[in-house]
Amino acid sequence: MHSADELRALVEDALGELALHRDIGPLEDAVRYGFEGGKRIRPVLCLAVGEALGRDPEELLPAACALELVHSFSLVHDDLPALDDDDTRRGRPSTWAQFDEASAVLAGDALLVEAFRLAATYETTALVRELAEATLGMIGGQHLDVAGAAPDLASLNRLKTGRLFESAVACAVAVADVEPQTWPVFGREVGALFQLVDDLLDGDGFVLVQGQEETRRRADEAAERALSALAELDADTSVLRGLVEGLATRTV
Amino acid sequence: MHSADELRALVEDALGELALHRDIGPLEDAVRYGFEGGKRIRPVLCLAVGEALGRDPEELLPAACALELVHSFSLVHDDLPALDDDDTRRGRPSTWAQFDEASAVLAGDALLVEAFRLAATYETTALVRELAEATLGMIGGQHLDVAGAAPDLASLNRLKTGRLFESAVACAVAVADVEPQTWPVFGREVGALFQLVDDLLDGDGFVLVQGQEETRRRADEAAERALSALAELDADTSVLRGLVEGLATRTV
Numbered sequence: 001m002h003s004a005d006e007l008r009a010l011v012e013d014a015l016g017e018l019a020l021h022r023d024i025g026p027l028e029d030a031v032r033y034g035f036e037g038g039k040r041i042r043p044v045l046c047l048a049v050g051e052a053l054g055r056d057p058e059e060l061l062p063a064a065c066a067l068e069l070v071h072s073f074s075l076v077h078d079d080l081p082a083l084d085d086d087d088t089r090r091g092r093p094s095t096w097a098q099f100d101e102a103s104a105v106l107a108g109d110a111l112l113v114e115a116f117r118l119a120a121t122y123e124t125t126a127l128v129r130e131l132a133e134a135t136l137g138m139i140g141g142q143h144l145d146v147a148g149a150a151p152d153l154a155s156l157n158r159l160k161t162g163r164l165f166e167s168a169v170a171c172a173v174a175v176a177d178v179e180p181q182t183w184p185v186f187g188r189e190v191g192a193l194f195q196l197v198d199d200l201l202d203g204d205g206f207v208l209v210q211g212q213e214e215t216r217r218r219a220d221e222a223a224e225r226a227l228s229a230l231a232e233l234d235a236d237t238s239v240l241r242g243l244v245e246g247l248a249t250r251t252v
Numbered sequence: 253m254h255s256a257d258e259l260r261a262l263v264e265d266a267l268g269e270l271a272l273h274r275d276i277g278p279l280e281d282a283v284r285y286g287f288e289g290g291k292r293i294r295p296v297l298c299l300a301v302g303e304a305l306g307r308d309p310e311e312l313l314p315a316a317c318a319l320e321l322v323h324s325f326s327l328v329h330d331d332l333p334a335l336d337d338d339d340t341r342r343g344r345p346s347t348w349a350q351f352d353e354a355s356a357v358l359a360g361d362a363l364l365v366e367a368f369r370l371a372a373t374y375e376t377t378a379l380v381r382e383l384a385e386a387t388l389g390m391i392g393g394q395h396l397d398v399a400g401a402a403p404d405l406a407s408l409n410r411l412k413t414g415r416l417f418e419s420a421v422a423c424a425v426a427v428a429d430v431e432p433q434t435w436p437v438f439g440r441e442v443g444a445l446f447q448l449v450d451d452l453l454d455g456d457g458f459v460l461v462q463g464q465e466e467t468r469r470r471a472d473e474a475a476e477r478a479l480s481a482l483a484e485l486d487a488d489t490s491v492l493r494g495l496v497e498g499l500a501t502r503t504v
Contacts, residue, residue, distance in 0.1 A: 021385060023385070023393075024392040025401075026401060083354045083358075102332075102335045102398045106391050108361075109360075113384050116368045116384050117381060119380075121381075125373075128369075128377065129369060132369040133275070135365045136275050139279065139362050143278070143354075143358045146358075147355075
């Protein structure tokens with residue numbers, strides 16, 4: 001078994017060596033810029049679930065990279081002036097601010113397509129379908145958010161953040177070709193945990209609605225439910241337990 | 253065999269009945285708006301190649317619709333103010349002008365993902381890979397165009413227009429699971445023909461560089477090469493010959 005840090009290093013190497021399609025030409029700079037510097041939580045989660053199910057990280061790396069590219073696509077487009085209008089991301093100019101709006105629209109598009117190209121390197125089309133459904137949820141969530149039309153914050157987070165976490169778990173389960181058991185519950189709770197802690201760290205989202213204390217309580221409950229789901233699985237979930245604890249107590 | 257008009261009606265019906273993913277929610281209006289009113293040339297080409305190879309249009313319809321969604325995605329994003337800044341498309345407001353920029357960015361994203369979801373309904377991942385490569389070429393071409401960095405007009409057209417025409421042919425060949433023979437040549441020449449006639453009708457592109465007469469000559473040559481490629485194929489290409497002649501003489 002690899003530690004979470006070792007898995008993260010594998011993801012970082014794979015992303016660094018990713019052969020982007022030659023036809024994107026000079027857009028490659030903006031595309032690479034768009035996926036540099038992330039925490040790689042989703043791909044690490046995917047690899048760790050795969051390894052808990054006895055699958056070599058090498059086998060899951062294309063799916064893991066695809067998840068990170070979808071995540072990066074969403075950030076590059078969400079940061080655009082017409083959407084969230086964020087000129088900073090990960091401590092440096094966001095893609096549109098570093099390049100220009102046209103390049104950011106096209107780089108986001110290319111990130112998305114490269115993700116599907118990676119997902120299509122598997123024998124089965126299951127990963128493409130899983131990733132497509134998750135991405136449509138994220139897009140729908142972002143639209144509700146921008147339009148101020150979300151029914152409630154929990155539903156919105158489930159779409160915008162939760163779907164890709166669920167997909168990170170589901171992609172590993174699909175490659176391992178095992179019964180889902182409580183894996184979907186685990187994916188859902190990890191996604192909720194990540195978002196709640198994000199709100200605590202940023203002082204927004206749930207913190208503004210429910211307050212700091214209630215948000216902390218909900219995050220701890222999500223962590224407990226994630227750990228309970230793991231406990232029911234017939235798999236070596238030691239690294240995943242560490243990931244959940246790391247997400248619950250993270251400070252960045 | 254179905255006529256081109258019959259194939260177009262099948263495409264129109266399939267697009268009208270397309271079940272978009274429920275998670276896109278109220279964004280569905282902008283997504284449907286984005287693919288309404290097209291001439292459906294690429295999907296009809298795909299179905300006609302499939303039928304020439306003995307495949308039922310039903311079998312090719314998901315691929316055909318995916319091609320039209322990719323084409324629509326490219327128009328919705330290209331029309332954005334930060335790119336070509338077109339407020340009119342197909343005689344009515346472009347998607348961003350009808351809705352807003354944020355909705356157009358997200359609707360374009362959703363069109364792209366729905367295309368891959370359709371391509372992934374086949375047993376093989378070949379269609380997803382084919383469509384992804386074509387789309388990356390289109391994105392790379394649009395980036396060169398916006399940045400004014402294209403080496404020459406023919407290379408640019410090959411990426412922006414040609415790749416998806418080639419892909420329409422290649423998707424049908426992949427589903428029919430036959431040897432490519434001269435099909436790739438046919439796809440390339442039909443794409444070139446379409447773009448040259450577009451320039452003639454709009455009075456731009458090649459017409460501005462080479463003049464009306466030379467552009468007409470090149471279009472006719474592309475049509476001839478497309479017909480020659482068809483003549484070498486072991487397939488019933490009567491409908492395809494009609495399509496080529498229709499593209500060469502079209503007035504809209």
